[in-house]
Amino acid sequence: MLKNSAYTAGEVMIKSVKTIRGGTTQDPLKGSACKKPDLLLKNSVTHPNIVLAVILISYMMIVIDNSVVITGLPKIHQQFGFTQAGLSWVSSAYALTFGGGLLLSARAGDIIGRRKMFISGLLLFSFSSLAIGMAPSAEWLITARAVQGVGASVLAPSTLALLQTTFTAGHARARAISLYAAAGGLSASVGLVIGGIVADLISWRVGFLINVPIGLVLILAAKKYIPETELHSGAFDFIGALLCCAGMTGLVFAIVNSATQGWSSPVTEGALITGVLLLILFIKVEKHASQPIMPLRLFLSLERSGAWLARLLYIGTAMGFFFFSTQFMQGVMHYSASQAGFAFLPAMIINFVVALNANRLIGRVGSRNLLLISLLASLAGMVMLSLLTQQSTFSGGLILPLLMIGFGLGGAMAPLTSRGIKGVDARDAGAASGIVNAAHQIGGALGLSILVACTEFAKGNLTGNELLVRQNHIAFLAGGVLIILAIVVVLFSFRKKD
Secondary structure (H helix, E strand, O other), X not given: OOOHHHHHHHHHHHHHHHHHHOOEEEOOOOOOEEEOOOOOEOOOOOOHHHHHHHHHHXXXXXXXXXXXXXXXXXXXXXXXXXXXHHHHHHHHHHHHHHHHHXXXXXXXXXXXXXXXXXXXXXXXXXXXXXXXXXXXXXXXHHHHHHHHHHHHHHHHHHHHHHHHHHEOOOHHHHHHHHHHHHHHHHHHHHHHHHHHHHHHHOOOOHHHHOHHHHHHHHHHHHHHHOOOOOOOOOOOOHHHHHHHHHHHHHHHHHHHHHHHHOOOOHHHHHHHHHHHHHHHHHHHHHHHOOOOOOOHHHHHOHHHHHHHHHHHHHHHHHHHHHHHHHHHHHHOOOOOHHHHHHHHHHHHHHHHHHHHOHHHHHHHHOHHHHHHHHHHHHHHXXXXXHOOOOOOOHHHHHHHHXXXXXXHHHHHHHHHHHHHXXXXXXXXXXXXXXXXXXXXXXXXXXXXXXXXHHHHHHOOOOOHHHHHHHHHHHHHHHHHHHHHHHHHHHHHHOOOOO
């Protein structure tokens, strides 16, 4: 959800800057290392600044859109009469299709052409945003969000790939990469505020409808100024991508449905069994595929697998943090949507600052130690949030845990990303990057479903603000448990030395 794209892409950028300084560059989506070219630009780009602007605005559109959802959730909840479990699908439907599609989209860009994928992603993202903005029902909204996730899965890797293929290694690419990473972090924070203001003054729908004219302008600019990239032969693993996405959707649906109908419900049992069987089939397909989207040999590294599992657990907590805290602010503390957006700013600022200095911190304390410190800070923040009451204030109860979680989010992503792609052969670099991003998105959906299920089981006969306080108490404690599991994974799988 919110910062999922900004976090992962931003950390891939850090890895790219490192290789640039070392004299070579590696495309994380293609996985091919090459020597520094002498030319500034590739593909005969005649307007590099315009191309860079198109790429950055496209990426910012994805990140801002995710942020807009956060502060708009309570109003969406009210308008469509969602249950808490139903409301979680506004985020989960998007995250599942985003994560599932990412595994295939990077490979598709090599075969079809990254410019074509970029434009296709913009089209799908823009028109699904139109469908969301005009949604007459909850079912329509969730379906459109799922389609929007597919569009984002096509668009997000295309923005990064075009940046890599447009600017050659050296100062020009380093500058573009830095702007890309900064744009992700900044737009996530701005999106929270914009989403709140728009939801208050006009409607939450405007935050989605604005994507349509912006997307159309970007499509026209891309057709005029961005040349097509070199095509490569290869095969699509459509079956693998479909099985992965469908299997995870089955698991998430089973967990969410168990909160209202119980684990003995035929629907819950059917969804759970179907999800597990599809994931088993996915593993078998990947084992025999000629060009799998998820090569199973990548899981032979305990450290790398641990990084993916820890990421999945931690991002599940992060998505729950944003999902429940915005409802607590607006439902219990009676903040307006714009006030809730501004309340997140301190956390986003410290997150941004820590993320920019993550490499320096890793140099001082090591990536494993930085990750453990960040996880512990987030754990402390979640516990403090679980203690909030109806009488809590911003300065007296909310600000400190927000800052702790902001620090944790900023410090954890770089170590998780670097360990998640560590020791990967050039031929598997793109697949490893895809798994990192998929674990990020799918982990968010899976973790949120667990937290929602926990709150539904524990709500009892409470109503109103008492119910909201109780739900947040349980959700944040459950999120803390996920972080503890992530800490255990890190302790047992990460080497002490980088």
